[in-house]
Amino acid sequence: MIPRTPVRRAAAVLAVLALGLAGCTATSTRAAGSSDGSGVIGVALPSTTDAGWEHAGEAVASELRDRGYRVDLEYAADDARTQASQVQNMLTKGVDAVIVAPLSAEELAAPAELADEDGVPVALLGRGLAVSGAGFAAVVEPEELGRAQAQALLDALDAGQGADATDPTPAPGTETPESAAPESAAPETVAPDDVGPTSPAGPVELTVLAGAADDAWEQRRHAASIEALTPAVDEGRLVIASGATWDEAAVDADPLDVSDAAEKRVRNAVAEADARGETAGRTAFLALGDDVTRGVVTALTTDPPVSETASPTPSPSPAAERSTPTAERPDPIVVVSGADVGTVRALEQGTLTATVFADTRDLAAPIADAVEALLDEREPESDGTEIPGSTDVPAVAVGPQTVRADDITRVLLDTGWMTPEELSG
Structure with missing residues (x-):
């Protein structure tokens, strides 16, 4: 862990405050805590535009709540600076651990440093980037x-x-x-x-x-x-x-x-x-x-799209x-x-x-297991997956599935990824 010094911490705080001011208007926040558990876990995901991230957020939050944690789930509207600001705000509010699907390792450098100094574990979800201080990654390669x-x-x-x-x-x-x-x-x-x-x-x-x-x-x-x-x-x-x-x-x-x-x-x-x-x-x-x-x-x-000079006839x-x-x-x-x-x-x-x-719901259990291990100061289990630039970080991966028209019912409807009503519109 990086030694805590006033100069280092002040510099990091100034950096994340600047990020917060730049990205404060693009955030989409869901305060999802409801159970009286043993701590609060911050979950920072890219966007609700992708079904994969929305399903991941729901699955991870549900898994953590089932284990007695409260959850602060936030989406960054696909903006890396907004995400960095959200992670900083989670740390300011005193979360016990952070799960983040990193949009940019560079933008997360300052809040990751603060998390490391404060002893707050950081686990990566979905996207395996080399985020400094991360203690685990559950990813799709x-x-x-x-x-x-x-x-x-x-x-x-x-x-x-x-x-x-x-x-x-x-x-x-x-x-x-x-x-x-x-x-x-x-x-x-x-x-x-x-x-x-x-x-x-x-x-x-x-x-x-x-x-x-x-x-x-x-x-x-x-x-x-x-x-x-x-x-x-x-x-x-x-x-x-x-x-x-x-x-x-x-x-x-x-x-x-x-x-x-x-x-x-x-x-x-x-x-x-x-x-x-x-x-x-x-x-x-x-x-x-x-x-x-x-x-x-x-x-x-x-x-x-019909341009201003185009013919009005579609x-x-x-x-x-x-x-x-x-x-x-x-x-x-x-x-x-x-x-x-x-x-x-x-x-x-x-x-x-x-x-x-890749069914991102399958990432929920391993990321929750890892958070518990990190909070107990144990090393999370790994399946040998390596994160480029962070090969010493324990990691697990979920594999992809190829879906054709004939596979829709079996892979997506029967598993609850979507309902027949959603598909039919």
């Missing part, structure tokens, strides 16, 4: 998500199917294809005009879309997915038209603008393919991230125009992530080929 998404796309290539058909293959695991070389470099992006005429049996033109440019966690997902896809590129089955590198794939610098930016990029890609007609061949989209997925789904299921939606695949160019392969209601509806309706998600 982005590399596993990326490999699973890449595998779902490769399975669709092998089956020769787009979003309009049902994939008969069983849900894949998360392993990298056998032919993938662990040290493969990212394949070179090829401009669509350089591909030449293709057919449904020819190479598929893939657009890879990822989240905010400075998101280190999502960057790891992207690297793993590209590595898994590289053999298909080398074999000539796949051409990455956009997004082979992280700089190309990241759709925006601002996390709050990712969905809109992804929507625009997909609309542009669809328009370009439509303009090229039969020579465009078959297309595919790989959406790495739930916020990216929301933009992709919007682009493929709704009409584009045009058919891109999805409607491509609802009937042709021999020249079938519907695109679309592999996304997450299990928000809108995403699952699009999967059920055939717009999407597959989605990959």
